[in-house]
Amino acid sequence: MGGGGAFSVACTAQMQIFIQTLVTGIVTGCLYALIALGYSMVYGVLKLLNFAHGDLYMVGAFIGYFAIQWFGGATALIIPVPLLIIFMMVVAGLGVGALGVAIERFAYRPLRNAPRIAPLITALGISFILEDSVLLLFGGFTRNYNAPAFLPFRQSIHIDGVNIWSVQIIVVVVSVVMMFGLRELVNRTLFGKSMRAVASDREAAEMLGVNVDRTIAMTFFIGSAMAGVAGVMSGLAFGQISNIIGFLAGLKAFTAAVVGGIGSIPGAMIGGLVIGLCESFSSSYISSQYSDLIVFALLIATMLVRPQGVFGQPPLQKV
Amino acid sequence: MAPIGVDEWVARSGDRREQNSGWRGLLARLDSRVGWWPRLVLVGLFALVYGKLLVGSNINYAQTGFNVVLYAILALGLNIVVGWAGLLDLGYIAFFGAGAYIYALFSSHAFGNLPLSTGGVQLPVVATIPIAVVGVGILGLVIGLVALRLSGDYLAIVTLFVGQAFAEAVNNVAPGTLGGANGLFGLKGFHVGSAMIGSTLGYYWFAVIVLLILMAFLHLLDTSRTGRAWRALRDDPLAAEVMTIPVNKVKVMAFTFGAIVAALAGTMFAAQQSSVFSTNFSAQTLILIYACLVLGGAGSIAGAVLGGVVVTVSQQLLSSPIDSAYLFYGILVIVLVARVRPWRHLAAVVAAIVGFGFGVHAIVGAISHRAIAGSPGSSGWFAGALRHFVIVPAGSPLTYGNLLYVAMICMIIGVVQLKGIRRLVAVVPTVYVAICCWEARLTLDPGITAQIMIGAILIVTMAARPEGLLGTRRVEVL
Amino acid sequence: MAPLLELDQVSLSFGGLRALHSLDMHVDENEIVSVIGPNGAGKTTLFNVITGIYQPAGDIRFDGKSLIGRSPHRITGMGVARTFQSLRLFLNMTVKENVKAATYGGTRATPIESMLRLPRARREEREVEARAEDVLGFFGQRLQGYRFDQPAYVLSYANRRRLEIARAMATGARMLLLDEPAAGMNPPEKLALRELIRGLRERFDVTILLIEHHMDVESELCDIVTVLDNGKVIAEGKPAEISRDPKVIVAYLGSGGGAGEAAEPLLAGLE
Numbered sequence A: 001m002g003g004g005g006a007f008s009v010a011c012t013a014q015m016q017i018f019i020q021t022l023v024t025g026i027v028t029g030c031l032y033a034l035i036a037l038g039y040s041m042v043y044g045v046l047k048l049l050n051f052a053h054g055d056l057y058m059v060g061a062f063i064g065y066f067a068i069q070w071f072g073g074a075t076a077l078i079i080p081v082p083l084l085i086i087f088m089m090v091v092a093g094l095g096v097g098a099l100g101v102a103i104e105r106f107a108y109r110p111l112r113n114a115p116r117i118a119p120l121i122t123a124l125g126i127s128f129i130l131e132d133s134v135l136l137l138f139g140g141f142t143r144n145y146n147a148p149a150f151l152p153f154r155q156s157i158h159i160d161g162v163n164i165w166s167v168q169i170i171v172v173v174v175s176v177v178m179m180f181g182l183r184e185l186v187n188r189t190l191f192g193k194s195m196r197a198v199a200s201d202r203e204a205a206e207m208l209g210v211n212v213d214r215t216i217a218m219t220f221f222i223g224s225a226m227a228g229v230a231g232v233m234s235g236l237a238f239g240q241i242s243n244i245i246g247f248l249a250g251l252k253a254f255t256a257a258v259v260g261g262i263g264s265i266p267g268a269m270i271g272g273l274v275i276g277l278c279e280s281f282s283s284s285y286i287s288s289q290y291s292d293l294i295v296f297a298l299l300i301a302t303m304l305v306r307p308q309g310v311f312g313q314p315p316l317q318k319v
Numbered sequence B: 001m002a003p004i005g006v007d008e009w010v011a012r013s014g015d016r017r018e019q020n021s022g023w024r025g026l027l028a029r030l031d032s033r034v035g036w037w038p039r040l041v042l043v044g045l046f047a048l049v050y051g052k053l054l055v056g057s058n059i060n061y062a063q064t065g066f067n068v069v070l071y072a073i074l075a076l077g078l079n080i081v082v083g084w085a086g087l088l089d090l091g092y093i094a095f096f097g098a099g100a101y102i103y104a105l106f107s108s109h110a111f112g113n114l115p116l117s118t119g120g121v122q123l124p125v126v127a128t129i130p131i132a133v134v135g136v137g138i139l140g141l142v143i144g145l146v147a148l149r150l151s152g153d154y155l156a157i158v159t160l161f162v163g164q165a166f167a168e169a170v171n172n173v174a175p176g177t178l179g180g181a182n183g184l185f186g187l188k189g190f191h192v193g194s195a196m197i198g199s200t201l202g203y204y205w206f207a208v209i210v211l212l213i214l215m216a217f218l219h220l221l222d223t224s225r226t227g228r229a230w231r232a233l234r235d236d237p238l239a240a241e242v243m244t245i246p247v248n249k250v251k252v253m254a255f256t257f258g259a260i261v262a263a264l265a266g267t268m269f270a271a272q273q274s275s276v277f278s279t280n281f282s283a284q285t286l287i288l289i290y291a292c293l294v295l296g297g298a299g300s301i302a303g304a305v306l307g308g309v310v311v312t313v314s315q316q317l318l319s320s321p322i323d324s325a326y327l328f329y330g331i332l333v334i335v336l337v338a339r340v341r342p343w344r345h346l347a348a349v350v351a352a353i354v355g356f357g358f359g360v361h362a363i364v365g366a367i368s369h370r371a372i373a374g375s376p377g378s379s380g381w382f383a384g385a386l387r388h389f390v391i392v393p394a395g396s397p398l399t400y401g402n403l404l405y406v407a408m409i410c411m412i413i414g415v416v417q418l419k420g421i422r423r424l425v426a427v428v429p430t431v432y433v434a435i436c437c438w439e440a441r442l443t444l445d446p447g448i449t450a451q452i453m454i455g456a457i458l459i460v461t462m463a464a465r466p467e468g469l470l471g472t473r474r475v476e477v478l
Numbered sequence C: 001m002a003p004l005l006e007l008d009q010v011s012l013s014f015g016g017l018r019a020l021h022s023l024d025m026h027v028d029e030n031e032i033v034s035v036i037g038p039n040g041a042g043k044t045t046l047f048n049v050i051t052g053i054y055q056p057a058g059d060i061r062f063d064g065k066s067l068i069g070r071s072p073h074r075i076t077g078m079g080v081a082r083t084f085q086s087l088r089l090f091l092n093m094t095v096k097e098n099v100k101a102a103t104y105g106g107t108r109a110t111p112i113e114s115m116l117r118l119p120r121a122r123r124e125e126r127e128v129e130a131r132a133e134d135v136l137g138f139f140g141q142r143l144q145g146y147r148f149d150q151p152a153y154v155l156s157y158a159n160r161r162r163l164e165i166a167r168a169m170a171t172g173a174r175m176l177l178l179d180e181p182a183a184g185m186n187p188p189e190k191l192a193l194r195e196l197i198r199g200l201r202e203r204f205d206v207t208i209l210l211i212e213h214h215m216d217v218e219s220e221l222c223d224i225v226t227v228l229d230n231g232k233v234i235a236e237g238k239p240a241e242i243s244r245d246p247k248v249i250v251a252y253l254g255s256g257g258g259a260g261e262a263a264e265p266l267l268a269g270l271e
């Protein structure tokens, strides 16, 4: 009997670690998926690798941080927590969305017919400017949302020794809602139709009366807004933010988009989850040092086996 | 009907080129007039004069000179892959880094894995450079082979990851040998027997010779069957394959050649710095190399070298307050002269800016003396000239500068959207805010400003002249 | 005499779509053969499988050697060169460089030799230069002199078609596949093209396989016309016979009866 009991305890401890890792992976994955969606949408309509997208996520995280400061700071909030969270997400969504539209208008629109490399280089330039502008304005040190101060771990759900923090639930719920909202938007609305039309052939869409400029601007808005919200949620869930978090997050989100097949919405979701899980499992079971390397290796392997991603269609080339 | 449209567009693009006047047109004409050997001699003479006249006085000049040549070499290597073969390789930095690390391994105590005083191998330069070149060449070959499965943007992404993975790898793998985040230091310089390059100036001369030889070789390669195959590949891989060009082999060759050039640069970089760190090979450096190539003009040897000069010198200038002021106001003047036509408009705008500035300064001064009590960030005679022009509050508080910075960005975006006379009017306060922002904020953080300027240079170049200073305009039919 | 090009039960499908269906065909040395067929008949696909862009089932032999499994650059190196229906020039290279680029397979100098301009590289470079001028010279003034150093994108549509032919010839082709060379040309230009194709055969001793959409002026110079529909050869013979073949008429007009008169304009230009 005693031996059996010890065995079951050991088993649960392992299970706990496993489930905890799983939850972290899902939360990270949802965030990657949100960023990946924006990446994927922009790539869909413009065939542009928007390297600045990850930095928009970083800007979103900063907006959320300053919203907390505005309302008295993490330890002395002057408004109810749910209201604060909604406020942060709305402001970050709108602000980053607007920023995305401004970037498109200012930097990418003049280059619609330029050689492919031009907007790519511009995107790198924008990424530089965003990162260093934030550095200039707010300094390079790491800031902390300190979310546990107003959303205590005590409010977690405890199941059989596994703790699921309320913030983690918020992240998953908000992400899922946004993704389904986006899917409905793309599949059901006129905007969605225009977007798909522009993605498949911009000139033809224009001739058929689709307002291409507005569709592209709208795409940037939605994609950037999702990155902004993802920034806020990552601040809540992981705390630390700085001006350089965007590049790597953007890179991994793009991995997610590519693994899932670029241009595909469910692909981006699944890709995000895969990357998130991969990262959390490799850092808790193999080595946190190597987790980035493992994710990179995963990407490279996927791309080599299926260059168009798991869910993507191979491009048609007619001769 | 598409071909007809293309024809028309192309014809117009040709016209546009003919019409190119002003300094850009002059540059383009010069570029097409000056022949190949004179050009090489020109670069050589320039390097010689720079080395002889300026370098003796100041170590910084030697360092700048070396950096210029280093980046020119790096841009030349990148030009093979990106400019000629049209393969968007964002992992180029890994080849540079690998060259530097291989050199470091064979020139330090790394292999001894012991305290600094003992162990390790320190091979002479006649061994280290070949080892690095061959090693990285093989790496380029392997990555090129892997890259064969990918095209276009997918290639860009995967190579970007290769570059990131390199930095991660040298940071984490075998810290005992590769030094982890501490890097490898105390490297022995280029030496053969007892002869050794001991000064930055020495490395400058070495790099200049490498650059000249490389320029000559690459020119000869460009005009040979291999060069033609690369350029054909860039224009239309399928047609190239059908026209007897083994596209896969030629792609791998481009990767390998690019890698070899980067490795050469890497060895020089490591030897001159006598240390290597994984942070030397970050995405930032990669973007800098791209800036050189893109600014100078992808596809052009002279362009890559010119790009290296412009980008590196700008970076250097930005690190000193007085020089950065010259650069900032120089660019401002160039932009105004280039974009505001005709001359009477330019004169009116400049007069308006001057009037506007002194006017605003006087009004703000009348309201609050403290608001104008600060001194401009620029030093030297600029500071004196601008004292009664720009508004810098006492102690030049960061918040004020930050607000100006945000205002400046918004205004620039606004100006670009406007047209005609409205734009002319809007330019006046925008330039004024930009000057105030420069004096009150940007000069305080030169390092950050340099990065922002590099980003801005990339964006502006792409918008104004995607083919770069010396590149030729390209058509792409998808 | 064995045929120069021989297709033996060649089939190819795209997903469920059978683009080529057990195709048998042959082209003799020094012949000019025309392939005609309605849109989507599989004409271009036929060229694509011959030049190795797609791998079909069945066998294709050129000069007795099988082309199956060889990559396009090798096939062209063996002497089968082609042009494209939607032009595929190296637009940003000069006219002369376009032609020189196609001599890659015929030259051997390694990059090292080129960088050092060793004797072999120099000799080959001279030969390539002469070859390019020779091939371009065949097209008269249009592609010569100042044109040599113009980028290909400044050329007019008809000149681009000519340059594509020149480029294909520069590969040292023994057999030339022309995909709708007359597309987008007006009647006088088509007449000139006929002369040009005839001249190509005489001057360079090539066998020519050309695609046309329907029978037209240039069919006159063909020895054989092959009609393709739905990936199958439905008729083969002298031009005059083909224009009267009922199966051909049906292919162009659908299976509706009594289409004889209506077919005349489609097959015009022969009589």
Ligand SMILES: Nc1ncnc2c1ncn2[C@@H]1O[C@H](COP(=O)(O)OP(=O)(O)OP(=O)(O)O)[C@@H](O)[C@H]1O
Binding pocket: A317, A318, A319, C014, C017, C019, C037, C038, C039, C040, C041, C042, C043, C044, C045, C046, C085, C213
């Ligand atoms: N890469 C491809 N993928 C899928 N289907 C293809 C592909 N290439 C051709 N097809 C299909 O194969 C069939 C034959 O095409 P092909 O281009 O050979 O026709 P064609 O006879 O040249 O017509 P046209 O006169 O329009 O040039 C068509 O139905 C076409 O849609």
Ligand SMILES: [Mg+2]
Binding pocket: C043, C044, C045, C085
């Ligand atoms: Mg066809």
